[in-house]
Amino acid sequence: MDLKIVIEEPQDGQEEQIIIKCREMTAELLRILALLKAQDALVAYDGNKIHRIKPNGVYYIEVVDNKTFLYCKNEVYESKQKLYELEEALANTDFLRVSKSVILNMSKIKSLRPALSGRFEALLDNGERIIVSRQYMIDLKKRLGI
Amino acid sequence: MHIEELLKTMIRSFFIITTGITVSMYVFCLLFYPDVSFTLDDIGRILLMAFAGDLPHVIFLSHKELSNKQMLIRKIIHLLVLSAMLLYFASLWDWVMLNDAKEVAVFLTSVWAVYAIVFLMTRHQDKKLTYKINNKLKERYRS
Numbered sequence: 001m002d003l004k005i006v007i008e009e010p011q012d013g014q015e016e017q018i019i020i021k022c023r024e025m026t027a028e029l030l031r032i033l034a035l036l037k038a039q040d041a042l043v044a045y046d047g048n049k050i051h052r053i054k055p056n057g058v059y060y061i062e063v064v065d066n067k068t069f070l071y072c073k074n075e076v077y078e079s080k081q082k083l084y085e086l087e088e089a090l091a092n093t094d095f096l097r098v099s100k101s102v103i104l105n106m107s108k109i110k111s112l113r114p115a116l117s118g119r120f121e122a123l124l125d126n127g128e129r130i131i132v133s134r135q136y137m138i139d140l141k142k143r144l145g146i
Numbered sequence: 147m148h149i150e151e152l153l154k155t156m157i158r159s160f161f162i163i164t165t166g167i168t169v170s171m172y173v174f175c176l177l178f179y180p181d182v183s184f185t186l187d188d189i190g191r192i193l194l195m196a197f198a199g200d201l202p203h204v205i206f207l208s209h210k211e212l213s214n215k216q217m218l219i220r221k222i223i224h225l226l227v228l229s230a231m232l233l234y235f236a237s238l239w240d241w242v243m244l245n246d247a248k249e250v251a252v253f254l255t256s257v258w259a260v261y262a263i264v265f266l267m268t269r270h271q272d273k274k275l276t277y278k279i280n281n282k283l284k285e286r287y288r289s
Binding site for chain 1: 212268
């Protein structure tokens, strides 16, 4: 999709804003909108410390023993939200459910390769490997337009 | 593998195993019993054997996502259980004589050959799919 990008300086007293002019809301535009909204941070905990983490800094989200963890490049934080709540909050962003317990940031996938028994293994930018269940491959293919 | 995924795999495998057994029996009989003829009972037994061959898939049932090492171990156990199960039914219906080492060897080789072919075919398809996905990911995030 070819989009013309116009950046204008607001007049004195005018607030900064993003205006999208389009004939119809395409999937690509919805994705851009979701990305803009996702600039809001996720609340995460590291012991007693509270952090606000931008979603694009999160590599994947995993549930371990009923606790939700946000995995960043080198750090791990705990989230008080359930996995399905985060999945809803991050819908239409680059995040995608890849197994029953993991939501993966697609933009962090370096490469994907077949694993044993019809599963797949995603190699992330930080060198971590995540198993992608076959049943979620349909969603991944859909998202990528395959 | 969760129950939903397991059932899908079992249904898909049932048809693959049925085809595999039919092909194996054809090759096996062509080598050892070229004049043999099959009855309606034999067709029923092929289907029953395919169903029995499907059952060991429960070995992959797990509430947690299995690691590659855990999956490899279960895969080996699955192949051994499957071989034993098929050999049991084959001997029960006198398709294979357990006291004839050559027959047992050919039978097991046929089972493992089908297993390997299915594995390699799936692997080939998955490689093609990951190639497409990797290209799309590259196009979308790294261009």
